[in-house]
Every structure is written in structure tokens, then in C-alpha cells.
Amino acid sequence: MGVKNYTESKIREGNFFEDFYPGMVLVHATPRTITSGDQALYTAFYGSRFAFSSSDEFARSLGFARAPIDDFLAFHIVFGKTVADISLNAVANLGYAEGIFGVPLYPGDTVSTVSDVIGVKENSNGRTGVVYVRSTGRNQNGEMVLQYVRWVMVRKRDVNTPAPEVVIPELSTGVVVTSLSIPCELNLTEYDYALSGSAYRWGDYSVGERIAHVDGMTIEEAEHQMATRLYQNTAKVHFNQHTEAEGRFGRRLIYGGHIISLARALSFNGMENGFKVAAINGGTHVAPTFAGDTIYAWSEVLEKIELSGRDDVGALRVRLVAAKNNNCESFPLKNSEGRYDEDIVLDFDYTILMPK
Amino acid sequence: MGVKNYTESKIREGNFFEDFYPGMVLVHATPRTITSGDQALYTAFYGSRFAFSSSDEFARSLGFARAPIDDFLAFHIVFGKTVADISLNAVANLGYAEGIFGVPLYPGDTVSTVSDVIGVKENSNGRTGVVYVRSTGRNQNGEMVLQYVRWVMVRKRDVNTPAPEVVIPELSTGVVVTSLSIPCELNLTEYDYALSGSAYRWGDYSVGERIAHVDGMTIEEAEHQMATRLYQNTAKVHFNQHTEAEGRFGRRLIYGGHIISLARALSFNGMENGFKVAAINGGTHVAPTFAGDTIYAWSEVLEKIELSGRDDVGALRVRLVAAKNNNCESFPLKNSEGRYDEDIVLDFDYTILMPK
Amino acid sequence: MGVKNYTESKIREGNFFEDFYPGMVLVHATPRTITSGDQALYTAFYGSRFAFSSSDEFARSLGFARAPIDDFLAFHIVFGKTVADISLNAVANLGYAEGIFGVPLYPGDTVSTVSDVIGVKENSNGRTGVVYVRSTGRNQNGEMVLQYVRWVMVRKRDVNTPAPEVVIPELSTGVVVTSLSIPCELNLTEYDYALSGSAYRWGDYSVGERIAHVDGMTIEEAEHQMATRLYQNTAKVHFNQHTEAEGRFGRRLIYGGHIISLARALSFNGMENGFKVAAINGGTHVAPTFAGDTIYAWSEVLEKIELSGRDDVGALRVRLVAAKNNNCESFPLKNSEGRYDEDIVLDFDYTILMPK
Structure with missing residues (x-):
């Protein structure tokens, strides 16, 4: 049709089920420097009152350089980058597993996310399939900030594409205690229970x-x-x-x-x-x-x-x-x-x- | 009732009228580091245009290190901390008095609030009473940022609790000129009336x-x-x-x-x-x-x-x-x-x- | 009328058509220090994902000290200051021309705007006229951040004021290539096309x-x-x-x-x-x-x-x-x-x- 002459290839319409394969690595766009402005907005959205991410002084009393960014703000920033590549054509976000927080994220740090496809399974309807990815957010020094697995149900572009070999990753159903990353600077001697609430x-x-x-x-x-x-x-x-x-x-x-x-x-x-x-x-x-x-x-x-x-x-x-x-x-x-x-x-x- | 088995004591439901007594000191939770993100949101909420809190350069021309946080943003942060302890069970916020702003608050400063109960008076209905508190916000150096008195009408937990002795503080109805805290760095020689508007x-x-x-x-x-x-x-x-x-x-x-x-x-x-x-x-x-x-x-x-x-x-x-x-x-x-x-x-x- | 006794002169009701004349210079009020809080809000309003203004690291890879503020955030801040003086009594914002971005704007920079009236033309209805202004935003070092021409239709205060001499500026209808200000620090050797999207x-x-x-x-x-x-x-x-x-x-x-x-x-x-x-x-x-x-x-x-x-x-x-x-x-x-x-x-x- 004459009028619809845009270069479709320049528009990113996201990946479909058949585009994913185990071993695929997705380097997601738009690294993001987190700032105290992001943290202020986060507080305005949810009214969070945990002293640790509200007060630099409280965080210092626990051995940190200043208050880290709220953990779920870090999660959302890491997650947000994956959407354009993984879930733009998703029908549903099915679950999370094996999420581990690594080094704290501070204002001024820059986060990037890379995802590894670790499983695919076409649904019996032939129209959708489940994609498993492990996404890793890192700071500007390459240190892991957050890693988690999620699986999403994604539409196929073409229902006639044959189903790929089923690969379902083995995922922990609990937290692996030894993998819990306790910040090494953490020191609770001075923890103030009046200020914490x-x-x-x-x-x-x-x-x-x-x-x-x-x-x-x-x-x-x-x-x-x-x-x-x-x-x-x-x-x-x-x-x-x-x-x-x-x-x-x-x-x-x-x-x-x-x-x-x-x-x-x-x-x-x-x-x-x-x-x-x-x-x-x-x-x-x-x-x-x-x-x-x-x-x-x-x-x-x-x-x-x-x-x-x-x-x-x-x-x-x-x-x-x-x-x-x-x-x-x-x-x-x-x-x-x-x-x-x-x-x-x-x-x-x-x-x-x-x-x- | 079996289903309602949560540990009620862990939930903070706020103080009731009979919990307050003159001389009581309340150290409020959640110290807060103020940032330029808070100030940006404040501008977005109200559209404030006073040059002094909008421009670091303007504030420097008046002798300050940079633009202080807007005075009422400081007020809201100091006030906000008191709500969980003082007015969660309030029927009405009745009045303010003797509010004095102290040292300016800058991005990066951390504010905490402590309140002193300075009066109580049960209402004749026996269901509510008036509580008078003087709240003081301080920065990380212990310097007074803001102090004010407010009185609120608070519900009683139990209407059968006997009324406490009436204590009503004497409050100034005007501003005490000598207590006005003029920032010592203030110098108006360079004040620019075109930029101030x-x-x-x-x-x-x-x-x-x-x-x-x-x-x-x-x-x-x-x-x-x-x-x-x-x-x-x-x-x-x-x-x-x-x-x-x-x-x-x-x-x-x-x-x-x-x-x-x-x-x-x-x-x-x-x-x-x-x-x-x-x-x-x-x-x-x-x-x-x-x-x-x-x-x-x-x-x-x-x-x-x-x-x-x-x-x-x-x-x-x-x-x-x-x-x-x-x-x-x-x-x-x-x-x-x-x-x-x-x-x-x-x-x-x-x-x-x-x-x- | 007795009750309406406010000092009308203290209220800024904005300029009317007959207040403008070619050669008039308007120094606009309220200089503004831009912060990372402003940039965070900008992202929250529009969801912009250009890596250059999202990531300090990406901007550094291109030779900049850090991520500059988004260009249109700079535009809005420069523009916003002009409204109280130029378009408070405007019927319509008619057009823009000759807009050039100068030095990048970074968090911490302070912007002021000055406008030069470069044309006036009363409309045939005698009730409104068109005003042409060239507005220039500068940072705290006096460097040009943005300059643009806009023209607006403004109401007359008094329809009996005689029409001024018509002055219509000659405006470029295209971009003057030689005036394009390419930041001298720009170096695209390291531009990362995965991160840019x-x-x-x-x-x-x-x-x-x-x-x-x-x-x-x-x-x-x-x-x-x-x-x-x-x-x-x-x-x-x-x-x-x-x-x-x-x-x-x-x-x-x-x-x-x-x-x-x-x-x-x-x-x-x-x-x-x-x-x-x-x-x-x-x-x-x-x-x-x-x-x-x-x-x-x-x-x-x-x-x-x-x-x-x-x-x-x-x-x-x-x-x-x-x-x-x-x-x-x-x-x-x-x-x-x-x-x-x-x-x-x-x-x-x-x-x-x-x-x-």
C-alpha cells in the first residue's frame, strides 16, 4: 500500500517467540545513571520510609558511604531495559526466580542490563511460547547489582514456524543461603531503633x-x-x-x-x-x-x-x-x-x- | 477470632490521647536526606518562582553557599515525621504557633525531628482531647532547622480512661522579633531586582x-x-x-x-x-x-x-x-x-x- | 470600588501588545539551577531513552564530562521564563524560527533568559498584534545555551492605542548550517550501537x-x-x-x-x-x-x-x-x-x- 511507506525495519517491534533461543545474549539499550532525583521520585510514588534508603546519615552509621538507592528502584531500572527486547510481545509475565541483589547502587552509578536466554518452550496452541531469561544488571565497574530469572509468555510472529526443542531451566524454588550477598561494609553496632521506627x-x-x-x-x-x-x-x-x-x-x-x-x-x-x-x-x-x-x-x-x-x-x-x-x-x-x-x-x- | 492472628503489637497504630503526657519526648522515625530531587519535585508541585530557592547563583550573590531548599519543603519534611506518632488518630489539626526557621537546609543535609508534648486537655465529650507539641527539626550537625508548636485533637483509645490534669501552654500570638533567625551569611548588596521579578x-x-x-x-x-x-x-x-x-x-x-x-x-x-x-x-x-x-x-x-x-x-x-x-x-x-x-x-x- | 483596594501595580499582569517595541530588551525573572532532579522528572514525564542524556558513562564515551540535560528540557526552562513577560496575554503562540542550541547544559548549571523584541505588527482587527522576540538562554558563565525566535499574537490593553510602525524581521526558513553548534568535545569513535538501541x-x-x-x-x-x-x-x-x-x-x-x-x-x-x-x-x-x-x-x-x-x-x-x-x-x-x-x-x- 503506497501510503504506508515507512522503513519498517527501523522500527523496533520487539522479539517474537521464534526469535529467542537458549544461549542467546541480549545487550539491552539505554544505560542509565541513577540519581537522587530518581530516589526522590521513588519516595513520591510509594512513600517508602525505611531509614536505610532515606537517610545518608543512617546508612553511614551502618558502614555505607551514603544511602543506597532503594532496592526495588534498582530492580525496576534493571528490569525496564529488558522490556523492549523481551516482553514487548508478551501476553503475560509468568514468574520470577533466583533473584539476588549484589553491590548496592548509589546515586551517580550507571546501570546496564544484559539478558541470557536460558529456556524456550512452545505452548500447545502453537501461537505462543514461554521464554526464560536470566537478566543481570551491572554498575559502571561491571559489578553485579541484581540478577534474576523471569519467564514470560510471548506471541509467535508466525504460527507456522515449527516449535523449537524444549529447554526448561532448573530453577531453585527457594533462596540459596550461601548466595545471599551481604554487603561487606555492613555493621549494625550503631543501628538506631528509634530512627528506624x-x-x-x-x-x-x-x-x-x-x-x-x-x-x-x-x-x-x-x-x-x-x-x-x-x-x-x-x-x-x-x-x-x-x-x-x-x-x-x-x-x-x-x-x-x-x-x-x-x-x-x-x-x-x-x-x-x-x-x-x-x-x-x-x-x-x-x-x-x-x-x-x-x-x-x-x-x-x-x-x-x-x-x-x-x-x-x-x-x-x-x-x-x-x-x-x-x-x-x-x-x-x-x-x-x-x-x-x-x-x-x-x-x-x-x-x-x-x-x- | 482465629483468622485475625497477626501480632497486633508490631503494627504501629499511632498514639491515642491518653498516651500523651506533658514532658513526653517523641523521637520520630525515618531521618531524611534532602536532595535536589526533592526540590525539583517541590517546584513541579507548586511552581514556586522565588529566585533565592531556584538559583544557586542568586543565592551565592546573597552570601549563601548555594540555593537552600524551599522553606516550606523543610517544613513538610520536619512535619511529616511527626504524623505517625502524633496525628495518626487525630480528628483535626487545630493550629500552629511559635514557628521559627533556623539554619537553612541544603541538598545533602539530613533532617530528624523530635517532639516535646507541652500540653494536654481532654474535651468535655470524653472521647477526644487536645495535644500540644513543640516539634524541632535538626540537621545532621544538630542545628535547628525549624521549630514550631501545633495542637491537634486526638481520639481516645478508651473513653473510660480518666481525664488527665489540664496543661495548656502559654503561646505567643505574634512573632517574637528577637527570636527571628536571620542567616548570618545574608548580604543583600548584590540583590538583583530584575532576576527576582x-x-x-x-x-x-x-x-x-x-x-x-x-x-x-x-x-x-x-x-x-x-x-x-x-x-x-x-x-x-x-x-x-x-x-x-x-x-x-x-x-x-x-x-x-x-x-x-x-x-x-x-x-x-x-x-x-x-x-x-x-x-x-x-x-x-x-x-x-x-x-x-x-x-x-x-x-x-x-x-x-x-x-x-x-x-x-x-x-x-x-x-x-x-x-x-x-x-x-x-x-x-x-x-x-x-x-x-x-x-x-x-x-x-x-x-x-x-x-x- | 472600595473592596478592590489591592495595589494593582504590584501584581504582574504581563505586557500587552502596545508595551512592546523593537529594540526592547526583557531581562526575565527567576534564574534556575538545573539539577539531576529535573532530569529525573523529565524522564518520568516523557520516558525518553536516548542514551546520551540517560547515561553519564555513555556521554563520557563521547567526550563529555557527564550526561547533559535533555535538549528540550533546556528549551522548556529557557522558554518558561519568558512567559510572564511575553505571552501572559497571548492569544496564540504562532511559530518558532532560528533556534540554535549552544553549549550543553549540565546539572548544577544555572540558566537565565533575556529576550529582544525584534518585530511588531498590529492586526487589522485593532485588538491584537503580533510580537516577534529573540530569546537567549545563557548559563552562569554567560555562554549561550539556546537561542530562538518566536512570534505570538498578543492582546492590546486598549484598542484605541494607535498601531505602531510595522517591523517584521527577516527570518531564515531553514537551518543555517554554519551556525550549527557542534560541541567541540564530541568524539564518536567509541559510540556503542548496542547501548544506543x-x-x-x-x-x-x-x-x-x-x-x-x-x-x-x-x-x-x-x-x-x-x-x-x-x-x-x-x-x-x-x-x-x-x-x-x-x-x-x-x-x-x-x-x-x-x-x-x-x-x-x-x-x-x-x-x-x-x-x-x-x-x-x-x-x-x-x-x-x-x-x-x-x-x-x-x-x-x-x-x-x-x-x-x-x-x-x-x-x-x-x-x-x-x-x-x-x-x-x-x-x-x-x-x-x-x-x-x-x-x-x-x-x-x-x-x-x-x-x-
């Missing part, structure tokens, strides 16, 4: 303990759009009401990571001393959220982890559940048939550090 | 003069939520539409400090050289505001204050009134019976510095 | 080539208000729903520069290596936009420009067209009578630098 330490939590975090946060369209653009995440569904009006939900979807950050910020009330995220063991975005939804969260302590050689700090493996328009006082999760309740939006499994 | 100086204003500030600003839900979270203010009424829909107004309330900042920014047009806030003498949040309201403001010069030993700078005590959906050309305030007009939302009394 | 260079584009940029971005009220306030642009129509409800459109108008920035960010997909804006040759805000509109963009290569003495970098003169609620796949522009299609909002002519 709570006197409860690692020893005060027990396996199976559940905490409903009380507060709720209503999401506005402008907030999640600004957040998701800040992360340079380019997934179209978050920004374009003109096309989404015709889509499955009739409206823009909220980036799932926005919910993780909201839930983490809400979890402050009851887990104030879980100052640092050490690992992402797993996670599922159970259902989509939309502007106007109010997010609540609850946590369950899954495991208490002793860290070898450290008697001042321990780790808690925590299930963090977010629900919409349900205050979580009854710890909603699944019904008797094992299906998630309809207001559950996130079922997340992560590990946090806490003073002993 | 107006040639009107201290001598050009007269007591009783009133200025309607012409411009209006409509508030969006996303804006006040982001601002209030940036200040790490945790009052639930600002963020949770799911519960507020069932509340008194059916919607989220806007943090009163958001209105102070909007009014201050609007006051630029007509008081461009009131470059620095020196004191908060009093103030009342007369009525709530909601997203969609358009805020206007007018000012009245209450007093002209000579500063001892300074012939280059004087102070103006100013009444700053904000109204919603009323352009303030007729200086709305109170009716003949002394009741505030229904569109008045703020009646504020503060002191600003101006070149002579 | 595309392998297409200057030589891969041809005159007449058109690219539809695929993505669309829906604008929220809170976003454009925050952006426009960040630029300290004081045009009332962007912020005051209370008065705009009674106005021509019944709603707030979006600052035209917001559309330029959105279109530029959207143009990344297909022109990833157009890393730096060198000139604004012309531009028209064809129609207003409102919150809820979804902006799309397409580009046409108008001219390929060799830069003398440089075999590593070339310039492309590009037409950048933005449309609302039209995905631009059919390159919408004008109908057979030469009138713009009704969904076109911006027709912009600018020059970008690209590695050869």
Missing part, C-alpha cells in the same frame, strides 16, 4: 507469623505512568489509552513492579527493620491492577535464615501478598480449591535482612 | 495593604498524593480512597500543608522579594480541600518589622489566606458574625524577609 | 524517508501541570480549571512544549541515534491538546547535512509531526486544500546530530 528485630519474628500491614494506597493513572516511564519501561499497555480502550480490559494496565513497590512500602508498618532486600525467590503477578484500585498488603514469615559468620544480622524469607480493595485483615490468598481469591494481585517471595 | 522592597509595603494574587491552581489527586508521600507523611486520609469512600467526605482529603505551599507559591505575584520565610506565627486549616478544587490566595501586611543591626533587610508579618474556587479579588475571609466564608481553606500568619 | 546511522537515512513511531502516550492532567510548573511557565490556561471551565474549550490546555517533548521521546523508536538536537528551524502548534488525548508521532527526513571538518557525525533536518488519537501509520498531515487534518497538533522542523 521499631524495636522489633530478627529474633522477634517467628516462622508462620503473619502481619497485615493496615494501610492502603489508591493508585492514580498519572502516578503509575510516571513511575513506569522513569524506569524506561516501554510496554505499550501501560501508556496508551487510545489502543487499550479497544483491548481486553478497556483501560491501561499498571506495571506489575509498581505493585511490588507499593506492597514493600506498605510492609514498613510491621517490618520496619527489614532494611535491605537480599533476594527475590519467586513471584507471580496474580491479576492486573488499574488506576483507582487501592492496594493493601500482608506478609508471612516463611523462613528464618542464619547468616554464616554474622551474629549481628539475619535474614527473613517472607511471603508478601498484595490485594486490591481488600484491607487484608483476614489474610486473603486462595480458596479451598487452591485458586487465588479474585482480589489478590501479587504473591511474592523475597528475603530481607534484619538486625539480630 | 520585582522592584518592590520592604519600604514599598504598608501595614494593612492587601494583595490579591490573581492566579489559581487546580489540584489533581496524583499531585497531592505524590507530594504527601514525598514528605513521608502517613496520614491515611490522604491516600486511601477505598476507606475514604465510606468516610465523612466520601473522598481523600488533601494534606493541609499542600495548601500552604500552593498559597505561598501563588503569593510570588505581588510579593516577589519576600525571598525567605522566617517565622510561622499562627495558622488554621479552616476547611478541607479535595482534588479538583482550584486554590487562590491573598495577602495582608500585618506588621512591618525592623531587624536590629540590619539596614539592608526587614521583615513583614503577613496574613496569607487561601480560598477554593474563589479568585480572591474581594479578599474573602469571614462574615459579619465572624465565621469564615465557606470557600476559605487556610488562614495563615507568617513572617517573611525582604530587602530594604 | 539501534545500528542505523546517518548514512542509513534518506531524504523523503518517513517513519511512523508506532507508540502512543496518553496525557494525564497531573502530568502536564507538574511538567509545566517545573519549567516555571506561568501561563494561566494550563493550571486553572476554575476559569478554564468558562473558557473557549471548557478545560485546561496542555503546554505546547509538552507535546514537543512527547513527540521527541516517541521518535526514539526509529531514530535512536539522533542523540542531540542541534537546531529548531521552525514549528507550529497546530491545535490544542487536552488531558486524555493520546499523542503519536511520525518523522520525515527533510535534508541530510554534512558538517564541515567532521567525517564522524552528520545532521538530519527532520519534520516531526504529532497527532492526537491517530496512530500515524498513514502519516497524517494536511488535506488536499492544504489545511491540517483535525488530529494534527504539532508540525515541527528540527535538526538532529547522528553518527556517520
